[in-house]
Amino acid sequence: MSSTIRRISLGVDWLDYAMLGGVPRGNWLLITGEPGVGKSILTIQAAGANVDAMPVVYVSTETKFFDVVRQAKQFNIDLSDAVSLADVLAGKVKDMKTNLVVIDLFGLARQYRELLRASEEEGKSRAKSPLSMEVVMASIEKAYETLGVSEEGKVTKDVLVIIDSLAPMWAHAPAMARLITYRLRQRLYRSNVTVIMTNQFAPTTGMTFGFGAEHIADAIIHMWIEQPEKKKEIERWLIIKKARLTNHYRKAMKYEIEPENGLTLIEPSIEELRKWFDQYGGKQESSEE
Numbered sequence: 001m002s003s004t005i006r007r008i009s010l011g012v013d014w015l016d017y018a019m020l021g022g023v024p025r026g027n028w029l030l031i032t033g034e035p036g037v038g039k040s041i042l043t044i045q046a047a048g049a050n051v052d053a054m055p056v057v058y059v060s061t062e063t064k065f066f067d068v069v070r071q072a073k074q075f076n077i078d079l080s081d082a083v084s085l086a087d088v089l090a091g092k093v094k095d096m097k098t099n100l101v102v103i104d105l106f107g108l109a110r111q112y113r114e115l116l117r118a119s120e121e122e123g124k125s126r127a128k129s130p131l132s133m134e135v136v137m138a139s140i141e142k143a144y145e146t147l148g149v150s151e152e153g154k155v156t157k158d159v160l161v162i163i164d165s166l167a168p169m170w171a172h173a174p175a176m177a178r179l180i181t182y183r184l185r186q187r188l189y190r191s192n193v194t195v196i197m198t199n200q201f202a203p204t205t206g207m208t209f210g211f212g213a214e215h216i217a218d219a220i221i222h223m224w225i226e227q228p229e230k231k232k233e234i235e236r237w238l239i240i241k242k243a244r245l246t247n248h249y250r251k252a253m254k255y256e257i258e259p260e261n262g263l264t265l266i267e268p269s270i271e272e273l274r275k276w277f278d279q280y281g282g283k284q285e286s287s288e289e
């Protein structure tokens, strides 16, 4: 059926059930939550689940390339074929056969000016810092080239772009956050590019740092730790706050981060989520692909 939506798995079975199979292709998913809640681990699980099937660009603005691969390994996700964009630019990568390019913005500290000069020729960039939107965009475009998925500015294949996290892009100018994220959406948006991005959320003020990125998101998963002072333990919850183009489970789900497994469901039961998935056509939809 032509109404079938292609979906991108989040690499977490119960969360996929709760989104009827995952993020609709071309949608932008924003993962918000306080530090340590599991945003980065979720993005790594999503990268691991898709990398065999489609090219993935993973932008890490907070951790080094090596740490992304190392954290993945702790959850039995093998990202060892990944290449770092910094190594590609330095000519250190001989065999370009990879489906995953990691852009580690720290690793790019030396090369970012070169990247910008290339995009400045097109009159696009005025960036001063390696953590700017312009550098992130120029790096993503370079990663597309490395993956062989771009032709004359067009993205020729389905690609998954992960940005963990957005916040450093406006650290130098918090009041510009909305404008920066609008521009990012304008530059990066393609119907065959699915985006998963994270942003921190301050539990003290209830504000997403830098005024947030909700306005550019098609779907939002919010994660939090329930009153740790009162509970005296870490109790993690998440809820799908919105999701365009798809039905989604409406209740909060309790989870834990388990060694080897990553995000692990505690409540409701997996059977309940599977039942919900079957009831709302997820089964039918996925069998049509």
Ligand SMILES: Nc1ncnc2c1ncn2[C@@H]1O[C@H](COP(=O)(O)OP(=O)(O)OP(=O)(O)O)[C@@H](O)[C@H]1O
Binding pocket: 033, 034, 035, 036, 037, 038, 039, 040, 041, 042, 062, 074, 200, 257, 258, 259, 260
């Ligand atoms: N190997 C592991 N086994 C079990 N739990 C782990 C493991 N590694 C990390 N964790 C848990 O995951 C948490 C970190 O998760 P993650 O890095 O995804 O958080 P985050 O939401 O991205 O935080 P930040 O906003 O600071 O980047 C740790 O605080 C710890 O509780």
Ligand SMILES: [Mg+2]
Binding pocket: 039, 040, 041, 062, 164
């Ligand atoms: Mg993180």
